[in-house]
Amino acid sequence: MSVDVESKQRKGMDRFLNGVERLGNKLPEPFTLFTALFLITAVACTIMAWFNVVVDVPGTDEPTPIKGFFTGEGLAWFTSNIGENYIGFPPLKTVVPILLAIAIAEQTGFLSAMIRKVVGSAPGWLLPYAVGFIGVAGSIMADSAFVVIPPLAMIAFKAAGRHPVAGLIGGFAAAGAGYSTNFVPTSLDALFAGITNSVITTVPMIEQNADPINPVSNYFFNLASAFVLAILAGFIIDKVVEPQVNRLGISRDEIKEPTGLTEELDAIVDEGEDTGIYAQRGTGVEQSREVEDHKLTDIEKKGLRRAFLVLGILAVVVIAAILVPASPWRNEDGGFLPKSPLLDSIVFLVFTVFAVGGYVYGKKTGAITGYRDVPKLMGGGIVGMTSFLVLAFVLGNFIALFNWSGIGSWIAVEGAELLERMHLSGFGAIVLFIVLCSILNLFIISGSGMWAIMAAVFVPMFGLLGYEPSFIQGAFRVGDSATQIITPMNPYMIVFLGFLRRYEPKAGMGTIISRMLPFVIPFWIAWTVILFIFFQFDLPMGPGNGIMMDIP
Template identity: 60%
Template structure:
């Protein structure tokens, strides 16, 4: 084979290069939403000058479209700039959970939990342990992409398995399953806040959306995706790496592959094990105290009917409960291992967590303005009514419309990596649209989760793909983005199909996606 033929990019690489080129032309999320805000401002002004109105089904009066570049619109913006930002619903839920997760992560508790799972797993179960840690690892937000892959490679190597299988499998499970979890995370709070914000002006917004609104669906999805991830790592990825003769040793400084160290340890030190044990005991005690407080007769956390659904103080207190279950065990762990020694360390680790999310806090400013304009102007209602009418006209109003929505989300996810940015954009249009067709906002949020995660491990616009590529090149210096894409695809397609299948089961059996949240809006 000639050198020219050997170096000529294949079809897959040319396609991925095209995706990268197109995606790189998109502005960053802040500028993207600033541009969208400007477009919305111009369009709403034109519609307002044309006296456009929309009749939302179920509303007594027509909605008059209001324009930003009018006297009313300009005074609305100048008076509400700060309120639009501080009133952005995700801030009230995400920030407290971030503070709590920050304590659990910076104290070392989350890392110790991951190492415990890896260290206690037998050799044959390691792929499934990686699947479990990867999917559940989204509780650490983006840190999962940096922490889990190299640790998985370490334990695979120690067990005599291919370390690259652990490296790539950990990343795939963390990325392709990012939007689901066995636990309630800050992402649940973020999505719920955005969904709530765009339902405020709907005549029938359905059941309240909380961080628990997709919890049953998340549990089912997590279990299935964990098993699929483990199976693919074990039966597809690792055998293929062996057939390709991918080295099992990292490169030494001289460029030669180094032999394995005599001992590779992922297990906990005695002090860490003791700290983890006590933090779990304390966490269980906190959970038991909460349980007792809510199940006793006449509990103040029950609703007026004495229950918990569809609305109750308990469901409104989920953020507080999550805060306790992360913060208190984290403090216990940190105190025992010495990462938190004085009261001054608590605000320090919380501050580090907030600094890690500074980009989101900046982005939230323009997201809040965009959603506020969408709601205030009435253009969201107009788009929803027009879109619902269009779908009805072509007969696409049932479950196929939901599948089309998931497909669109998966494609857009190749270009817009930020889940909060994409859900802000899509929720503004599709939540009201599907609500008019009778679907609960929580159900559409669940459908979005499917499309939002599965494809993000095959887009070169994911910045953590570059981090992973750097790790991979310690074993394969010639590896490129095409190498990663080819090895991630076996995860993407099964994840997507299985996730859609789970949603389909929930849809056709009309199962609740979470406490108090079903598929269809009850009239």
Template identity: 60%
Template sequence: MNAAPVTTSRTSVTDRLLAGVERIGNRLPDPFILFLLLFAAVAVASTLMAWANVTVTVPGSEEATAIKGLFTAEGMTWLTTTLGANYLGFPPLATVLPILLAVGVAEKSGLLAALIRRAFGAAPRWALPYAVGLVGVAGSIMADAAFVVIPPLAALVFKAAGRHPVAGLLGGFAAAGAGYSTSMLVTSLDALFAGITTAVTGALPNPGAPVNPLSNYFFNVVSSGVLILAAGFLIDKVLEPRLVKQGVARMESEESDDGDGTSSQGAGAGTDGQAALDPHLNPLERRGLRWALVIGAVVALVIAVGSLLPDSPWRNEDGGFLPASPLLSSIVFIVFVLFVIPGLVYGRITGTMPSASDIPRVMGLSIKEMSGFLVLAFVLGQFIALFNWSGIGNWIAVAGASGLESIGLTGYPAILAFIALASLLNLFIISGSAMWTLMAAVFVPMFALLGYEPAFVQAAFRVGDSATQVLTPLNPYMIVLLTMLRRYEPSAGLGTVISRMLPFTVVFWVAWVAVLTVFYVFDLPLGPGNGIFIQ
């Protein structure tokens, strides 16, 4: 009899907490102004540190590096000569823009709507959040492309099933971001982390078992399963009910008209969001979808065969694909052609894109929808470039590592403190490889002296590396997400995004730490030949 009131009370407290986070977050300036202010803050801080001759010694480096200030002769020269390069070199642009062009063709031709109606129109509604969790957590195989591809597709899937598309949009991003460091598949990130760890262990007197891309595989598989279930549960029981309670619109506030009266949603998509519930396609749509899938499969086969040939130019110098290779660097191209070519085939057969002139038109519409991000990317690019050039990011990481080392914790509490530090630093240093390079040089030797395998320290880092990156405005893909969200909620701000990502961060962090704790307590192997303690 007392269960319901307790649940209601807890729900009320949670709602008030999240509403408070959203309210405070939305009081922040517009993202453009916010990053302009952050740029100014870093400019002033870096200059003061430069005048004070502050230096940072990156672990593994023999010489100290001086912090460079913007308001110095060197800094002003750097800014005036690199302003354009800072913008055009902003890393997400190279991922976001090509994929937006490709997805725009597939969406506005009607291919995505038809494919989703066919695949998910008759699927059980309850299973969709868990499907989004699966695709999101496994999406790291696409690297950064996952942040651009998965959220809008998840929104379309939810809409096709009559569920709230914003739940799919935000849930897809949360699963892809908060679970970025783990996957049921071996990815380039596994190889990258293993390479960094191996480089650090070379000088250790007792380095433990060798670290390779499979060293965390068992841990990753279990973690992935737990995070998929957690993501599905949160989307279904927390995120979507809260969106409904808040009255968030189920339809985009503005839909692009592509000039002939056809909605930008493509063939088969209804104007009230309900027509897409019908999984049945008319004969022309079925023919277009069939040929689009056939041609898409042929393109994928050509790419696979071309990559697997013994002398393939898409292999690395060692003849493989990991940790780096032209194939892995071609992910954006692969995603591009697998959206564009089938989209063109579908559009030509169904008549939604009958002429070649439709291609630049629909691509232009896609860019128009993301024009706000392109403007914001200018100041984002300047901020990220200054943050990296000044050396403040390295200084923060090294200072944090030194602080934790000075505490003198031992045993498993030291591992938990290490995870918490990684989560905190992840708010400032988004690149997992860059942060692991800095932290591994300090903590792998330190924990090796305490008897922990380098592979275990690497697994602990993975927990802290992912969970909080969906909370920080320094993650440029959060700005991409905000741009997508504003199609449904024009008044949404960073506080809106952060408040809706917070439950995912907290639950993912706790669940992931719990998985690591189980491996630790029962001394389970993290991967083939890699355990917890150095033997």
């Protein structure tokens, strides 16, 4: 291919993505956008309630009526639950504790030192692929991956002399678009398996002939998908995203906006400098943000060794605590899947790694003089997440209304029934099913919630056509992940936007969508092709789980 042709193709892609960005950025600011969506949903559900619209949610005994917001019941619900809708917003309990811990690790210099240690001996060309693998594997941390991986990738890229925004984008894309697969079984696999088993019994023919479903029923498919998507993510980061970011002239350094929040953060940093928190050269806020100097100092090396030693001891303690037969972190059956106190402790474990590691490192290097410095460091983290806390208020109430009114279930069920009425069979029907899942994923990002609805309709429907439930479950995974990184319904897009605005202060939802599109379409196509290969060659989806049922 000639240089002129390649140049024209790059320009054409840039024009397309820039057009998407401009169109998307015509959307209001997130707070205004979700306020508008709240009002639109409120009006829509009220009109549907006036017309007595009901939805037959599979698994329920009676039709569920759509509830109207502008009714006595709706207004009473809202006024009684406005605070609970906000405080109960799921990402709060994940994001806030982790960001508080990351604030300690970042502002003491622990994060930057750790990343520079890792990348110091690794070739720069390998970084994008490392981010791809770490991102795809991140779902083992559940939603914590959206908070932890992007900023770590950002710091790693900057430490290696590459564009930090490329790492940030790649980390979020790999963690989100590949969320439903992994190299190892996760709690999501157990959750999906439980839902699938619950609907198999509704059709005796399927119950009698289908292979048993368990947390590893999609493992072979997941393993193949994880490797391919991780490599693909690295390729896109390296060959598409970073070149585009460089062509757009996006700053490699954080851009401080003259806002009240910046002034507050500066005040906290100044106070920390006065008290000796950031006194040690090579640590602290400035060093964690300006990591061009890759070489670790002797004191940084000692700090890392001390931190890793303490974290290693803690890991041994945790493993011992969960392995004992009577461990309180086991479930009632003595295991850990599908649910257990251990899996519910993921946020605590991530918090401990960053908080303890950062504190021990800071004490050794002199970045922390005593425990009294911890609340000051956390205070810096709170200032940095203020915009998220504000947006979470309107977003939490919007999602609560979306669920309470029943509109979310109505959209999912109507979409599923539309595909069912088309009476399609063969892999073409599977592709349409994936398309439907991808579209619904723009509105319902809870994978388990959407699978609970979709499985009740499509597992029996495709089962009557001879398909194994495990295969349909695998097809659902494809549609459940790829598009969730371009929907404003994803609450973690707000967190990502906060990081992105460090380098692009004017970035908006359109900016995120345009940056993520290079991942969405290739991921969707590659994942579907992998599924087709399993289908075409009748490869097992997991141990003891095939494609088609052996029906007598």
